[in-house]
Amino acid sequence: MKKLIIGLLAVVFISSCTSIPKRVNKGSSIVGIDVGRAGIIPEPFGAIIYCKLKDPKDIYSIEKMGETSDGQGFHTYLFDAEPGTYIVVGTTFNSSYTVGNIQYTYKSFLFFPEKTVKSTKIKVKKNQIVYMGTYRMRVAPKFLGTKNALVEGDKAQRFFSSRISGYHRHPLMGIATKSAKGTEDKAKFMEKTGKLLKDSDWSDLL
Numbered sequence: 399m400k401k402l403i404i405g406l407l408a409v410v411f412i413s414s415c416t417s418i419p420k421r422v423n424k425g426s427s428i429v430g431i432d433v434g435r436a437g438i439i440p441e442p443f444g445a446i447i448y449c450k451l452k453d454p455k456d457i458y459s460i461e462k463m464g465e466t467s468d469g470q471g472f473h474t475y476l477f478d479a480e481p482g483t484y485i486v487v488g489t490t491f492n493s494s495y496t497v498g499n500i501q502y503t504y505k506s507f508l509f510f511p512e513k514t515v516k517s518t519k520i521k522v523k524k525n526q527i528v529y530m531g532t533y534r535m536r537v538a539p540k541f542l543g544t545k546n547a548l549v550e551g552d553k554a555q556r557f558f559s560s561r562i563s564g565y566h567r568h569p570l571m572g573i574a575t576k577s578a579k580g581t582e583d584k585a586k587f588m589e590k591t592g593k594l595l596k597d598s599d600w601s602d603l604l
Contacts, residue, residue: 419467421599422478425524428600429476429484432587433469435491436534436575443489443535444468447507447558448476454483457515458557465490470594473587477600479522486510486518486530487558488572507562507569508535509547512554514574527595527603529587531579538571547571 429448435441445466453459466476476484488509494501510518510533518530547555547569559569592604 418595418598418600419477423480426478426480427522427524427526427528428591428595428603429479429520429522429528429530430587430591431474431486431518431530432472432532432583433474433486433489434472434534436536440472440534442469442472443474443491443508444505445490446474446476446486447488447490447509447562448484448486449558450480451483451485451519454519454521457485457512457519457554460561463487463558463561473590473594475591479528481523483519483521484530485515485520487515487554488569489535507547507559508537508572509551509555509559509569510535510572511552511574514572514577515554515558517577517579525603527588527591527600529579529584531577532583532587533574533578534576535572535574538573 431446433443433446435443445468447463447465449460450462451457451459452461461482466474469475488507491506491508492503493506494503496502514533518533520528520530522528547559551559551571555571562569595601595604
């Protein structure tokens with residue numbers, strides 16, 4: 399399997415623009431998720447890393463792996479999704495460090511544990527807006543080790559992080575503090591999504 403190539407200059411499935419893309423394929427759908435960094439004041443992440451599955455019963459049977467554009471706040475969307483079964487395996491965010499008077503920024507990757515990956519799994523049909531759930535994640539604390547998903551993650555974190563290659567090779571282990579798909583959470587998500595899409599090419603799905 400080819401790895402998902404992610405770097406600073408050339409990125410697959412990524413756009414720095416958060417505007418709503420035009421619809422390309424008739425019959426395609428939108429997959430959405432509410433995901434953010436846990437804390438006293440939660441913060442949104444950047445993009446999500448998703449997979450379309452060959453076998454809906456096996457989260458490790460990857461047909462396609464990619465990355466969305468950055469989210470609209472806590473809401474991140476995969477547009478023009480073909481029918482099939484999808485999961486989210488991680489997310490991205492910007493990190494920085496300073497050398498002297500110069501600050502450097504780079505992309506970090508946070509990978510979900512297997513239980514969280516399985517909870518995101520959703521079947522997508524034609525012409526739908528599909529809600530994957532609401533999740534709040536935090537980085538594994540230092541006492542758990544290196545926090546490197548490739549080294550000390552669970553099966554899912556090791557598997558999916560090994561398929562990322564590029565400039566930054568220190569994928570982090572994520573821990574879910576909230577995982578919900580309740581009626582109230584879905585209603586809030588769909589209300590905000592409706593406002594976002596009402597004047598777009600996707601308004602007929604509302």
